[in-house]
Amino acid sequence: MANTKRQQIMDAVRTRLQSITVTNGYDFNLGNHVLEWRTTMLNDNEMPGIVFRDIQNIKVERGPVAYFRWGLNIEINIITQGGTSITDIRKMLGDVYKAIGTDVRWGGLAILTEQPNNDEIQSEQQERKITGVSIRLQIIYDSPLWEA
Amino acid sequence: MPFTDSEIDYFFDPVLTVDAIYTPQGGQASTIKIIFDNDFKVVDLSTGIESAAPAAICKTSDVASVKHNDTLVISSVTYYVSGIQQDGTGITILILSRDMV
Numbered sequence: 042m043a044n045t046k047r048q049q050i051m052d053a054v055r056t057r058l059q060s061i062t063v064t065n066g067y068d069f070n071l072g073n074h075v076l077e078w079r080t081t082m083l084n085d086n087e088m089p090g091i092v093f094r095d096i097q098n099i100k101v102e103r104g105p106v107a108y109f110r111w112g113l114n115i116e117i118n119i120i121t122q123g124g125t126s127i128t129d130i131r132k133m134l135g136d137v138y139k140a141i142g143t144d145v146r147w148g149g150l151a152i153l154t155e156q157p158n159n160d161e162i163q164s165e166q167q168e169r170k171i172t173g174v175s176i177r178l179q180i181i182y183d184s185p186l187w188e189a
Numbered sequence: 190m191p192f193t194d195s196e197i198d199y200f201f202d203p204v205l206t207v208d209a210i211y212t213p214q215g216g217q218a219s220t221i222k223i224i225f226d227n228d229f230k231v232v233d234l235s236t237g238i239e240s241a242a243p244a245a246i247c248k249t250s251d252v253a254s255v256k257h258n259d260t261l262v263i264s265s266v267t268y269y270v271s272g273i274q275q276d277g278t279g280i281t282i283l284i285l286s287r288d289m290v
Contacts, residue, residue: 082237092236118235124288163234166271168227168241170288173234 045189046150046182050113051077051095053147054180057140058091058117067136069129071119088122088171089133098189101181108183112155119174127162127172134160134174141178155179192279197248200280209245210262211252221251223283225263243268243285252281257290 044052061072074090076083083090097114104110119133145154157176164172192200206222224246232238245261245268252259259270261283272284 079236082231082239084239088238116235120234120236120238122238165232165234166286166288166290167230167232168243168285168287170286171232171234171238171240173236175235 046184047095047098047111047113047189050147050150050180050182051115053150054093054115057143057147058093058137061091061136061140067139068132069136071133071136083120085122088120089125090120091117091137092120093117096177104183107186109186109188110152110181110183111189113180113182115178115180117176117178119176121172122169124170125172130162130172130174134162134176137174137176147180151180151182153181155181191277194279197279201248207263211247211255211259212262213254213259214256219251221247223247223261223263245283245285247281247283249275249279249281252283255281255283261285 055075055077058075059072061067062070069089071089071091074087076090076092078094079092094116095113096116099112099114101110101112117137119137121130141154155178157178161175162172164170201222205224207225208220209223210218211221212218226246227241227243230240230242232240255270255273257270261268268285268287269289270283271286271290274282
């Protein structure tokens with residue numbers, strides 16, 4: 042059985058996030074550590090990195106006949122450790138937005154990607170200074186009736 | 190109620206303590222006895238991150254003028270002081286981080 046549209050979109054998101062490298066014209070190599078639905082703790086060797094999750098799929102009105110229209114909510118967290126300056130954190134955030142903006146239809150899989158309602162920066166200092174940036178996207182797509 | 194000097198010395202038993210090189214910013218380094226605590230700590234920023242919560246229990250008299258970002262070198266690792274907890278008994282707990290505040 043072929044992958045669902047939702048799975049194909051998540052694969053596309055992973056590939057896009059993995060493309061965030063200096064070689065590709067971004068400021069940081071966040072793409073070197075992209076983790077989907079990581080449920081265990083990150084360690085030193087995995088930062089800076091990105092953890093992303095498809096946390097919720099919601100019904101969107103006004104879809105075409107014989108299709109479900111979905112709004113797939115994806116949470117993207119950038120995690121850094123050490124002396125990363127807040128200026129660099131904002132650049133990392135910029136890298137992620139830039140990557141998403143390269144194709145908001147995800148190769149034709151989606152109708153569009155909504156602008157995030159907000160992003161959020163949090164920082165905590167223990168043995169290391171650890172900063173997290175959280176972004177929530179909504180990707181609008183259509184799937185045949187009763188398919189995800 | 191503050192401890193007496195002899196009570197504090199008893200608390201800083203050589204078996205429990207390690208040497209640390211304490212350097213105030215712009216000041217002279219000195220070697221002091223500390224009790225080093227480095228418990229595992231989870232930082233939770235949407236995703237859990239493995240970390241630790243290093244702290245040095247010191248005689249207040251050894252670190253009387255301590256400030257944030259003064260350094261302690263413990264087992265060849267340089268830590269910056271990120272928190273200062275004086276308990277009024279003659280003991281000061283320094284919260285440490287490998288990154289400057």
